Amino acid sequence: MPVELVEPVEPVASVTPEPAPEPEPRPRRRRGRTTLLIAGAAVLGVVAGTCTGYVVQAGRAPTKLPSLSQPALAQAKGPAPEPLSAAQDRRVRTDGDLRKLLLKKPAGARYDGALTGNDGWMDLADYAETFDKPGSVFGELISSEYRRAAVTGWDVGSTYGVEIRLIQYRQEETMDASVDSKDQQYWKDLKAGTDSWPIPGTGDGMVYVHSRPEHKPGYLPQYNAEAVAWRGDILLEIYVWDITKPVPKAKVMDVAKRQMERL
Template identity: 65%
Template sequence: MSDPGPSDAAGTGAPVVRRRGRTTLLIAAAAVLGVVAGTCTGYVVQAGRKSTALPPLSQPVLAQAKGKGPEPLSAAQDRRIRTDGDLRKLLLKRPSDAQEPLYAPGNDGWMTLTEYAESFTQPANAFKHEISVEFRRAAVTAWRTGSTFSVEIRLVQYRQEEQLAAADSVESGHFWAENEAGTSSWGIPGTADGRVYVHTRPETKSGVSVYSAEAHAWRGDIAMEIWIYDTKPVPEQKIMDLAKRQVGQL
């Protein structure tokens, strides 16, 4: 599907640019070299670039009105204490048998706005859009298991002072995933509209077939994106298991 431009095809205000990059090319290139290894970077990594991690923002202290009011939430009950802290701690841990991805996304678990925009098919449009919807920060983890199975998970957080950007971001992800031919989808339990998608038609580059699956969900001001790539079809249970566990972390 070609990109028609920065119009609002999904009805969300999001630019018509897909979050997929050149993962297929990276896997195919590795196969040609005889080192078939999956990677789910979703964009061309800027090798050697130093990225400054955005510091977590502290929760503002609000003055309490006089008189008896409701008791403040405990740290266990107040979700914002967790989400305003180190966002990387909310990412799923790598499996014990996981290996480093062929190309590690971001730097030290963080993605800058520029790096995140580069994961779209139209980086310039995506960059402008993410600024307009108050992109705050993004945490990322990635790994591979075996010779070809690879995973990337992103948690993208928005300030949400004027709009529900996390929900809009997920709706845009649904739009693109559902418009890919040969796609099956399932709802993610415990979410309002989170879904996983398995794409049964592979992308083929340099004679290598690469299958993919993805998941999109949101909670509060965080949009969750999960990507799986492999040289064989991705089972629904694989992407669903990751999605349910990652949503549970939020």
């Protein structure tokens, strides 16, 4: 069988598509130009407005100021009102003789001469000496506007006694009576074996009874109870002691309530 000759066909070269041209990068945007222009225009507007205001104000006639002297007021007819009594104004009582506000000793008791020997007054140095660190307390009392203090105390027999102090502050800047009351209450609460109760009608006044006796060289063990409260510019401190047994709560509470009623 005849064989048909076929002309050889040249292989067609594979055509690779040319890559698309990359887009030209956009120019980077200059940020802030428009913002700066707006801000600059706003500043110029404010400056222009201020200058205009000064110009307008300068062209106006000066405003006449009111006279410093006021017309005298006619006094009301009738007698002048009498000042408030001590019963109506407690400041009248506290600005007077502070010692008169202290409780009197009960029948059968005798005044403690060590407390009342200075005519019932306690100066700044004497009061500072009642603290453990009188030197530092002296400066603190000056800063606290210490004004004066009245003190009294009495003994019942040889086993029981009471001391009452009224400390008055000037209080021209702060309520120092209240501040010192809270400070003392904080430290009294830290004593071991201490029970405390609020004094009725005093807001935050407190009574403290220490069930553990205090020991000092050369002295018999002593049980103590205390009370701290304040009213207006006066800080109240009460100390009750007994060398035979713990001081009953009722005893120190009674002294505290009766003393606060006099303030």
